[in-house]
Amino acid sequence: MKQFQSFLKKEFYHIFRDSRTTITMMVIPIVLVILFGYAITTEIKSTRFVVFDQSKNSTTQRIIDRLAASEYFVIYKQVSSYEEIETLFRKNKIRMAIVFPPDFEENRQTGTEVQLLTDASDPNEATSLVEYATTIINTELTKDYIVSSVGIKPVVRLLYNPQMKDAYNFVPGVMGMILILICSIMTSVGIVREKEYGSMEVLLVSPLKPVYIILAKATPYLLISLVNILTILSLAYFLLDVPIKGSLFLVIMLSLLYALLALTLGLFVSTIAKTQQAAMLICGIALMLPIILLSGMMFPVENMPWILQQLSNLIPARWYIVALRDVMIKGLGVTEILPEISILVVMTLVLIVLSVKRFKVRLE
Amino acid sequence: MNSVQISHITKSYGNVTAVRDISLSINSGELFALIGPDGAGKTTLFRMLTTLLLPDKGDATVCGLDMRKDWRQIRTISGYMPGRFSLYQDLSVEENLEFFATVFKTTIQENYDLIHDIYVQLEPFSKRRAGKLSGGMKQKLALCCALIHRPRVLFLDEPTTGVDPVSRKEFWDILSRIKEQNITIIVSTPYMDEASRCDRIALMRNGSCLRTDTPEQICASFPHKLWSLKGKELYQLLLDAREYPQTYSCHAFGDCHHFIFKEENDKADDLAAYLRMKGHEDVLIERLEPSVEDCFMDFGEDDQ
Numbered sequence: 001m002k003q004f005q006s007f008l009k010k011e012f013y014h015i016f017r018d019s020r021t022t023i024t025m026m027v028i029p030i031v032l033v034i035l036f037g038y039a040i041t042t043e044i045k046s047t048r049f050v051v052f053d054q055s056k057n058s059t060t061q062r063i064i065d066r067l068a069a070s071e072y073f074v075i076y077k078q079v080s081s082y083e084e085i086e087t088l089f090r091k092n093k094i095r096m097a098i099v100f101p102p103d104f105e106e107n108r109q110t111g112t113e114v115q116l117l118t119d120a121s122d123p124n125e126a127t128s129l130v131e132y133a134t135t136i137i138n139t140e141l142t143k144d145y146i147v148s149s150v151g152i153k154p155v156v157r158l159l160y161n162p163q164m165k166d167a168y169n170f171v172p173g174v175m176g177m178i179l180i181l182i183c184s185i186m187t188s189v190g191i192v193r194e195k196e197y198g199s200m201e202v203l204l205v206s207p208l209k210p211v212y213i214i215l216a217k218a219t220p221y222l223l224i225s226l227v228n229i230l231t232i233l234s235l236a237y238f239l240l241d242v243p244i245k246g247s248l249f250l251v252i253m254l255s256l257l258y259a260l261l262a263l264t265l266g267l268f269v270s271t272i273a274k275t276q277q278a279a280m281l282i283c284g285i286a287l288m289l290p291i292i293l294l295s296g297m298m299f300p301v302e303n304m305p306w307i308l309q310q311l312s313n314l315i316p317a318r319w320y321i322v323a324l325r326d327v328m329i330k331g332l333g334v335t336e337i338l339p340e341i342s343i344l345v346v347m348t349l350v351l352i353v354l355s356v357k358r359f360k361v362r363l364e
Numbered sequence: 365m366n367s368v369q370i371s372h373i374t375k376s377y378g379n380v381t382a383v384r385d386i387s388l389s390i391n392s393g394e395l396f397a398l399i400g401p402d403g404a405g406k407t408t409l410f411r412m413l414t415t416l417l418l419p420d421k422g423d424a425t426v427c428g429l430d431m432r433k434d435w436r437q438i439r440t441i442s443g444y445m446p447g448r449f450s451l452y453q454d455l456s457v458e459e460n461l462e463f464f465a466t467v468f469k470t471t472i473q474e475n476y477d478l479i480h481d482i483y484v485q486l487e488p489f490s491k492r493r494a495g496k497l498s499g500g501m502k503q504k505l506a507l508c509c510a511l512i513h514r515p516r517v518l519f520l521d522e523p524t525t526g527v528d529p530v531s532r533k534e535f536w537d538i539l540s541r542i543k544e545q546n547i548t549i550i551v552s553t554p555y556m557d558e559a560s561r562c563d564r565i566a567l568m569r570n571g572s573c574l575r576t577d578t579p580e581q582i583c584a585s586f587p588h589k590l591w592s593l594k595g596k597e598l599y600q601l602l603l604d605a606r607e608y609p610q611t612y613s614c615h616a617f618g619d620c621h622h623f624i625f626k627e628e629n630d631k632a633d634d635l636a637a638y639l640r641m642k643g644h645e646d647v648l649i650e651r652l653e654p655s656v657e658d659c660f661m662d663f664g665e666d667d668q
Contacts, residue, residue, distance in 0.1 A: 006466035010455065017454045198450035202509075205414045205444040206467045207436075361435075363416045 007216035029178045029228045033235045036170045044132050048076040049096040055104035066140045072132050096129050160329050167240040172324040173297030175232050176317035180262040186221045187266030188279040210359045218263040225259035245331030258320040264351035271358035291317045319343045367392040367548040373422030375408050382408040384571040395543045398552040400568030406552035410521045414444045427516050443515030445506045447522040453495030457486050460494050468513030479508045500531030520551040536561040556657035567660050574663045586654035593621040594648040604642045615661050
């Protein structure tokens with residue numbers, strides 16, 4: 001036990017004396033959250049639009065007011081012709097135009113039409129704009145008006161994230177990425193550095209058990225990941241208004257389990273890599289790309305081809321992100337995420353067994 | 365009693381045979397040196413004895429413990445100082461020593477008498493980071509760390525390489541004092557002049573062991589008469605001496621050349637006349653006692 005404590009102390013000396021790396025580890029999560037939260041956003045905010053109202057009645061006026069009052073849209077001006085709309089689109093003054101036909105009010109009983117024009121040179125944005133505007137218009141239309149039994153009208157309600165906020169999606173994603181990157185890179189580099197500097201040779205020719213070496217390497221980074229978890233969560237909660245609907249304790253425990261998995265992944269990498277650069281490359285490229293592309297953080301897993309879906313099952317981040325969303329956004333409890341938890345636990349155990357088996361007590 | 369017993373040990377890396385069928389027996393309490401140039405296989409042999417590598421063939425025991433079966437015990441009774449400085453550069457002198465003491469389940473106080481001599485020199489720098497020490501100081505610290513658990517056998521891989529001559533001498537003085545504590549010391553070095561500080565030496569080259577004996581015996585068994593050549597134009601003198609028909613060998617040794625005649629007849633005057641004819645004035649030819657290095661060079665002549 002004293003051996004372990006002493007080793008742990010040494011690891012903390014390494015970490016605190018290499019202040020540049022430590023600060024980087026603390027700052028990267030903050031930078032990423034802010035970047036994703038403000039810069040790289042596909043969210044609609046204060047989009048300028050024009051209105052071509054050929055009907056001019058109280059309903060259309062209410063709809064326009066409603067749109068303009070939302071935080072997504074700002075009215076640019078009222079126009080009186082399609083040509084004007086076209087010119088404004090070309091000048092990039094507006095992103096959307098809304099056209100009410102002359103017979104808007106008359107046809108309301110049988111189903112009326114509103115025309116939405118968007119600039120589809122950015123298809124994602126155009127789709128989002130249409131969705132946002134449709135939601136607002138429909139809400140307004142159905143509010144004081146019971147729709148007659150003519151036809152079936154789908155009433156869309158977006159559960160858990162009614163405003164379609166990006167942060168709800170990327171905060172779990174960023175956690176999934178940062179924890180695995182920091183934990184795996186730091187542990188693998190920490191162990192490989194001992195090999196590179198030759199101190200591993202001295203450690204091996206000592207009565208120190210390999211399991212102590214491994215544990216002592218992992219513990220400090222587990223603590224650092226706890227700090228990271230708390231930073232990201234508070235940034236998400238206070239800055240990006242992402243709610244934590246489920247138990248905060250469960251969120252933290254789940255994240256710590258995932259951090260542990262990442263640490264064992266780092267241990268495993270350290271048994272393969274011979275140099276610090278190799279360890280970094282393996283963790284950086286071989287782990288980061290699959291996480292971004294296959295974890296469901298950016299692209300939904302359901303839409304992937306079969307083979308990629310199978311592959312994504314092997315990505316720990318996928319299970320973590322799903323479970324974290326369930327707890328944070330949907331407010332589910334521990335029983336609902338048991339499948340994900342068990343998958344993460346099994347992955348951790350497999351990696352621990354593999355790393356301990358592969359950990360060499362000799363130089364070859 | 366034999367502290368380390370090596371029999372027919374062989375180790376290859378791919379096509380390169382690093383250690384070739386070496387057998388040695390090192391007595392308990394002996395100060396034993398493996399002497400040879402870079403690539404002679406010294407480090408590989410050390411790594412096998414410290415159980416860091418397994419040999420392809422052959423066996424060895426350290427204090428009666430088998431290197432294959434009892435590697436865990438061997439690791440508790442041996443102290444190892446690798447050739448490269450392998451302590452933690454970002455930890456202070458004191459922190460390094462404390463760390464290695466606890467790793468070996470002991471404390472600095474417990475074995476302080478053993479390292480006292482060395483540690484007093486380090487004490488003024490005890491708060492300094494190990495990476496900021498001079499080469500000689502680093503080696504002393506590494507030695508302290510290897511000694512802190514009072515090992516029965518101490519393996520030192522090239523401890524004096526890259527260290528200035530004064531520190532080298534100091535280091536050997538320290539080793540002699542450690543030996544008095546009845547610790548077997550096995551040290552490797554490329555410097556032949558350090559051989560005289562050892563009880564016995566093994567001359568190594570290309571993975572083989574050429575000769576094992578006391579330094580005195582090795583020198584005494586030198587089969588030739590040795591002469592030294594001195595002159596003004598040393599390089600030209602070497603070339604001309606090698607041209608001389610009666611030359612068996614001539615090697616440059618610092619400020620003079622070591623010369624051996626082909627047949628054992630002392631025709632030093634003839635050589636002097638020949639060299640004067642070649643234009644070398646003030647040639648000084650004297651008899652010389654062979655050193656370990658001469659013996660090592662002579663083994664080379666046999667090979668070729």
